Amino acid sequence: MSLPCGTRNYNYAQDMAIFRTRTHWVLLIGFLAVLFTVPPLVFNHLWLNTVNSIGITLIAALGLNILVGYCGQLSIGHAGFIAVGAYTSAILTNRFDMPFLVGLISAGLVAGVVGIIFGLPSVRVKGFYLAITTIAAQFIIIWVINHWGLTGGFEGISVPYASIGGLVFDSDVKQFYLVMVIVALAVFFAKNLTRTKVGRAFIAIRDNDLAAEVMGINVNYYKLLAFFIGCFFAGIAGALLAHTTYTLTAEQFSFTDSILYIGMIIIGGLGTTIGPILGVVFIKITQKVLLPIYLVPFLERTFTNFPAGFATGVAPMVFGLIIVLFLILEPRGLAHRWNLFKAAYRLWPFSY
C-alpha cells in the first residue's frame, strides 16, 4: 500500500494544470454544484438580487484587475466603460430589436474599443497621469449618454428581458443562471490569461515597462490590449446589468462607483484571480445587506434617543471605516488571507 507524501508532477501538463489533485477537482465540482443549486432554492428575492449583483460586479472587477492588477494601468473610469456596454446592449435590443446575444457581444466589443481610445494616453503617460485620463473617460461617456437621443437622456432607456432562443430570462432565478455561467467563463478566462504569453507580458509591463521593452515586449500593443480586455469585461458586465435592471440612467454609473471598483480589487488583492472575487463579495454584502438590513435597524432599536435619520446616516460612515481598517490591517488584501489559510490547511497539523 502506497502512502501519499506530497504532490508530484510527472509531466508539463500536470505541472501547468490549475486543478492538480483529486481533492482540487472534488472541491471544484462540489463548489459548482452548490453554487448552481443552493441559491435558487434557498435565497429570496433580496439575496438572489444581491448574488446577481455580485456576479455582474465581479465580471467588471475581473476586467479591472487585468488592467490594473496585472498590467499596472490605473483606470478610474471603469463605471463609464460599464455604461458603454450597458447602453450598447440596451440600444441594440430596444431601438433596433437585435437579439440579446448580439447585444451582449457588441457590448463587450464596443466597450473594448472605447477602452482602447481612452487607453491611448497610456502609450505616453502612466500612474496618476493615466488615472486622470481615465477620469476624463468617465465624465465624457456620461455626458454623451445624457445628451445623445438614442440613450434616452436623463429619462433613461428601458431594456427588454435577456433571451436566448426561446428561453427568456425574466426572473431572478433565470437571471442567476445566466449571470453565473458568464461569471464562470470570465473567471476561467481571467485565470488562464495570466498563464499565457499575454498575461506574462502584462505582468512584465506592470513590474517594469522599460525592462519589458528591453526584453522585446511590444509595450504599447500590450497596454492597449489590456485596456481592450479590461473594458470588454466591463462591457459584458454592463450588458448584464442592463438586462437585469430593465431601466438604464446615467446615474447608475457614477464616479463613486468607479472608485469603489478600485476599492474592491484592492481589498480583494491586486494581481490575483481570487482577489476580485473576495473583494466584490465582501463589499457587496456589506453594502447591500449587512449595513442596510442588519446594522441600521440595530442602531435604530438601540439608540432610540438619537435624532431621526441617525442610523441611516451612520451606515455610510461605517462602510468607509470598514474599508479604511481593512487597508490598514490587511493591505495585501483578502487574497493574502486566503493564501495563508491554504498554506495552513496543506501543512496541518504541522506548523511548518
Next chain:
Amino acid sequence: MKNKTLLIINTIVCLALLTFMVPFLSGCGPAEHPGLTLKVGIMTPTTGPAAEKGVPLRDANLDCIQYINDELGGVNGYKIEAINLDSRYNADQAVTNINQFMDEGCLFFTTSSSAEMSYVQEIANRLGFPGLVAYSSPNNYHPPQHVYGQMPDYGDDWTAFTKYYLENIWQGTGKPKMALMVLNNSTGAGAKNAARAMADTLGVEIIATEEHAATTLSETVALSRIMALNPDVIYISSTPKPAALIISEAKDLGMYPDVTIGVCHAAMTSKLVELGGADIVEGVYGVFPTISWNDDVPGVAKMKEYAAALHPSDVNNGDYIAAWAQSLIIAEILKKTLDAVGYDVLASGDATAWAAIEQYGFQGLDGYDVGGLQSAVKYVSGDNRLGKSLRINRVTNGVITAITDWVEAPLIRYEDYDWFGH
C-alpha cells in the same frame, strides 16, 4: 351636603353607564384583526444626495401610518405594515428594494421621488406591481401603466409657473426669455419636456438649458453663460440644495432679484430657505402641490401634533406634508380594495392582490379628500396623476407663502410627441 351627595350619585351613575357602554362603543369602530396586516413598501432617499428631503419624507410616511394604526385602528381593522427601505437615491439600491418589497408580500409600493421611481418603474410595469410616487415626472407614467402620481408632476410645475409669470409678472413686450437650470435626472427632465411641449403655445422663449448634478458645488459658470443671454426669468427644476446654491450664486453675480426666479416643488420647501438663507431666497417663486404649513385645513392639526411630538425638526417642512398625505392616500387605496374584495384576496400579496389593489384601490379613487392637505385625488382614465392641482408660492419674510388658489394642471399627453423618451 346635599349637593355633595348628588355629585357622588351622579358620578357613580356616569361611571356605571360608561362601564356598561364600553363593549357597545368598542363595537362601533372597525373590528380589529390582530396579527393580520396590510404590507406596503415605502421607499425613501433617507441617505445620499437627496437626504435633506428623504428624512422628513420618511418621518411623515411612518408617523402617519402610526397615527392610522394607533388612532384609527388601521384600515377596516387591519394594521398597515410599512416596510421602509432607504434607496440612497441610487438605482442599484432601488432595484434591490423593489425586489424585497415583492418578496415580502407588499400590496403596492411608494417612492418619494421621480428618480427613485424611474429606477424601478420598468420592473413594476412589467410585473404589474402598482406604485405611487409622491414627486413625479412625466416619464414615470407616460404612457400610463402601473405607476401613479400622487400630485402633479415637474412638467406641470413648469407649466403652472410659466402661466403665472406671463399673467402676473411679465410686463415687457414679445416673448419673455427663460433659462432652465435642471437637475440631471427625471426631476430636471420633467421641466425640460414640458418646456419643449408647451413653450411655443404659452409664448415663452427658452434661451438656455443648463444641467447640474445633485452634488454640484458651483454653478457660477453656467449662470455666467445664462447672464450673457440676458434672461428675464430663470426656472430651476432641482432639489433644495442645488437650488439654494444657484440662487445664492445668482445673487452674487448680481442677476437676482432683477431676474425672476421660479423653482419646482422638489425645491420649494423650508430646506430651500434654511440652506440658502432667508435673505438670499427672499422673493423666489415656486410651485407646490400641497398646502403650506400654517394653512388651516382639517387634516393639518393631527399632522402638526405628530410632527411636534415625534420629529420636531420636520416642523414647517413641506415634504412632511406631502408624505403625510401620501400615507393617507395609501390607507384610502387599501380601504377601497378591502371594501371591494376583502382581506383574503390581499392576504397573498401576489399578482392577484396587486391587480385588485390597482383596479379597486388606485383606479377606484374618486375624489378622496386628503384632509385638505393637497388637492383631492381622483383617477381619470388615461391620466395616472391622482392629484391634479397645485399652487404658486413665494418666499415672503423667510416663509413659503401661497400666493394663488389651487390651479388645475391640464394633462399634457407627452406620449403623443415623437421626441418624448428619445
